[in-house]
Amino acid sequence: MKNTQMPFITVNVDEGEVKELCNQKILELVKEADVEFVFWDRKELMKRTCMSWDSIQEKFFSDPRFIKRKIGQKWYFPARETREFLVKWLEEQVY
Numbered sequence: 621m622k623n624t625q626m627p628f629i630t631v632n633v634d635e636g637e638v639k640e641l642c643n644q645k646i647l648e649l650v651k652e653a654d655v656e657f658v659f660w661d662r663k664e665l666m667k668r669t670c671m672s673w674d675s676i677q678e679k680f681f682s683d684p685r686f687i688k689r690k691i692g693q694k695w696y697f698p699a700r701e702t703r704e705f706l707v708k709w710l711e712e713q714v715y
Contacts, residue, residue: 657699658698659699660702661697662695668703669706679709686702686705686709687701687705
């Protein structure tokens with residue numbers, strides 16, 4: 621006859637070690653955020669949205685909420701505000 625009882629497993633967790641691992645991960649993420657672009661150019665916008673320049677112009681480029689500046693011949697977009705706009709814009713899209 622087989623034994624149908626599951627064996628018990630005991631796990632001991634060092635809270636101090638867990639807190640240290642969490643703090644290290646948080647510091648890594650903060651460092652990543654600190655190196656985030658301040659602004660994007662046209663190529664970065666296309667990369668981040670996975671959209672062609674024509675699609676961007678057709679879908680949301682003229683939206684007054686979409687912040688952009690043209691300096692010389694190049695367009696620039698503030699990274700944080702652009703990301704926030706894109707999330708809102710995407711949520712508004714109904715098919």
